[in-house]
Amino acid sequence: MGGLKWVLAGALTLAAVPVNAGTANGVYTEAQATEGAAVFAERCAMCHGKQAEGTWEVPALKGKFMANWGRESVAALSDYLARAMPQFAPGTLEPKDNGRLVAYLLKINGHPAGAKPLPEDHAALAAIRIDPLAATTVK
């Protein structure tokens, strides 16, 4: 029965994005984000900085980054990473690492972790919107 419920929920997600499909609702797990941090340190930090702070030239992956990606789907961000990053060797991130990175980026931008991992399925990712943070949650 439980499985059927999930199938139904999935179908609903595809049919019409429900209000709670955004990243404010915990769309990745802490474990994913922790794994993502390791990927980040190895593949991204050399350009974007250890804290993803960026430089004058290299974009920070916090702050304005979220203004750029806000209201896009998680799939759009994930696709971009898969296609264009790292810039010196685009397209070389393992799909699993790509998902972990997305989780890490959501985490460092203040989006909460949840009980369920980010889905690997593209359509499911496309149904998750990158929310603006609630004013009360900005640290």
Add this chain to the structure above:
Amino acid sequence: MSSQNWYPQAGRNAHYARRQMLRGGAALGAVGALSACTGAGKVASAGPAPRRPYLTPMRVTPDQLIDMKCCIRPVRAAGPNLGTQMIGDTLVVHNYGHGGSGWSLSWGSAEVAVGKALSVLPSEIAVVGCGIIGLTTAVVAQRAGLKVTIYTRDVIQRTRSFRAHGSFTPDSRVALSAPAGAGFGDLWEQMTRLSWKGFRSMLGLPGDPVVFQDAFALSDAPPVKKHHDADPAIKGAWEPGGLPLQESEWAHYMDRIKDLVPDPVMLEAAENPFPVAYTRRSSEMHFNFPSYAHHLLTEFYQRGGLMVMRDFNDPSQYGQLKEKVVINATGYAARDLWRDKTVFPVRGQTGWLVPQHDASYSLRYKNASLMAKNDGIVVMNNPIDLGEMFGVGDSMELPDPAPILEVMKIVEPIMAGMKGIA
């Protein structure tokens, strides 16, 4: 621009001659000393020697290095994309992929793109991107009477345009001959001539956005003109999605504008301020980024331009803009955004030394190139052997100071050899 380069020729020669004799040829070696003596006899009576030195040595010690910049030239094999396409009901006019010639072609390329946009009689357009191409395009569109909104991720100061070398090099890695085809040369010439006029209209403006100055090419052996013959051992050539395989594939068009660019001259030993056997003087034109950007942005806003900060991750988003004519000036980003795999990266990096306003000249020696600009002396290490293949396919945009420090070391004795000039 400093006025100290502009001594009357005769006075300058006399000044050199006196200087060379004072130096006794010690730094110059036998060739220089001998020529200096003959030169002295010829011009000694030409007038009083100028009181100030003709050239001030540049300070090139490692501590002077205050900045490093790195950027990717967005080279498009067939030359810049100035084509059009429809995204839904929106006309997109492309203006990207100018290789190492973005600054140099900016006015002409904008004219072409804006001309296409104007043909559907819009009253307002959007420009996506605010590097030198986007911002110039926006201003050209405004001058044509259009209301313009720029949509961009960054304003020019933080775009790749600001990480360029910034000199007039209109055919620097602008295209590969075969994919560009015979017709591109005419378009290139049209854009180059228009751009030249655009730059001429900015000479002498406050802040010196555009500057002419002397450029010296130094060598220990007689300089030879470089040829770009194909290496028969290398089979094949560029293919879509790939890279050029050798230097002969690059297109060169500078012969078309010989009438614009002043001829270089070999300096006589007596007037050679550098401790090398051969020095060739030419004129170069360059762009001072801070004041240039200030002028363009000022005009853009004064004409009522709007700047909207945003990113795009799919071409379909162009169709969602309220403006139904959009000029796409996204440079290297177009490779990913528009999935244009004919764009390939050519990495370049520059070191920046403390600005030295009393040393307003440029210099090349071996792999070193130095150019005094308002915001610093820009240093490059361009391996002569690799020519235009240097950096091809390299999209690592982090700077590496080592090669810059290496050529500063090469130039240090040259500058030291100029000591005693007065």
